Amino acid sequence: MFQKKSLAFLEKLLLTSSPTGFESAAAKVFREETETFCDRVETDVLGNTIAAINPDAPFRVMLAGHYDEIGFQITYISDDGLIYFRANGGIDKLNVPSSEVDILTANGPVRGVIGKKPIHLLKAEERDRALALEDMWIDIGVDSREEAEKLVSVGDPVANRTNFRMLNENRICSKGLDDKIGAFVVAEVMRKLAERRPAVGVFGVGTVQEEVGYRGAKVSCFGVAPQVGFGIDVGFATDLPDIPKKVFGDVALGKGPEVNRSCDSNLPLYDRIMRISRENKIPVQISTGHRATGGTDTCCMQMNRDGVATALISIPNRYMHSQVEICDLRDAYGAVELITETILSFTGKETFRPGLD
Ligand SMILES: [Zn+2]
DSSP: OOOHHHHHHHHHHHTSOOBTTOOHHHHHHHHHHHTTTOSEEEEOTTOOEEEEESTTOSSEEEEEEEOOBOEEEEEEEOTTSOEEEEEESOOOGGGOTTOEEEEEETTEEEEEEEEOOOGGGSOHHHHTSOOOGGGOEEEOSOSSHHHHHTTOOTTOEEEEOOOOEESSSSEEEETTHHHHHHHHHHHHHHHHHHHHOOSSEEEEEEESOGGGTSHHHHHHHHHHOOSEEEEEEEEEOOOSTTOOHHHHOOOOTTSOOEEEOSTTSOHHHHHHHHHHHHHTTOOOEEEOOSSSSOOSHHHHHHTSTTOOEEEEEEEEEBSTTSTTEEEEHHHHHHHHHHHHHHHHTOOSOOOOOTTTO
16 A cells, blocks of 8 residues: 555645646645656646656656646625635535635635525525525625735635545545545656656656646647556546436445546557456456546547547546545555556557557
8 A cells, every 4th residue: 555655745735725727836746746756857838747757768658637626716805805706617516605715825825714694594495505606705804805905816716725634544535636636646656667667658747727628638748749648537436325326337435446438448558457457456447437538638638649548547536526525545556556557568569559459
């Protein structure tokens, strides 16, 4: 399982807020960690971090894990100092009221809470429906716009308060496991490969702005120009009530990483990953997703330039896009082992042409 220093890195990443579009603090954590073992670490103009081993090798493998998380931005400050906001990424309005938040200003975080009318004062029809975001506000403890504007500005990013904790030895609970757990897996694969030296070039990329359409993966993949790409993201655990397995498949926490089988998956690469899992006795769960494409950095990498052989490896996740997402460390460790062994099996001669390779 993970070494202490790896777990400390994961904790640091989860305790660093990085709402979509404002990822620099998490990028710094990712960069400083990967700099300790990678051959070269670069940051591009969008804020992606590209950590490389054997960067000059002709055969290149890219790993993508996004370190942005869903969040908000300030739209308006009222005369009485209440702060209104909109979403960046797929926010579930039911999860928003009563959240503790940090407004990330140039002068540091400003603490606030998301308020709404008390239940007693809601009209009968309001009690049974989700409030719109404009029916809520952020209260930072001031009484006027003038006071608020001394602290925050329209456009400032807003993040849910960090809340990492272990529920027990294996189960980790935090906001933003989507997809800091994936960015963590990327870095941990690089840590292992730095010791075991693959025959190919490997680029571990912490990507930005996945939650608003894979923007970081798109440009970093163009820059890296890999032949093979692994997307590492969270996937839906279905070991919960009222998630029909007929539709969403059978995926449980703690039973291994998901190997996705969809239009995002290159067939020879999928076969190789499954062979590696059998040979190394790494338990995996096969998932298809509930659509033909998973809508992650993976599908974006697949369509780079003249095509990339891609695989999506998912870490099962409960309560996705809430402040209390849960993952299992054993699944993340399985993902690290599976991806590491698969990359070590590459000679650099593979073509990954379906039906030919
Ligand atoms: Zn994600």
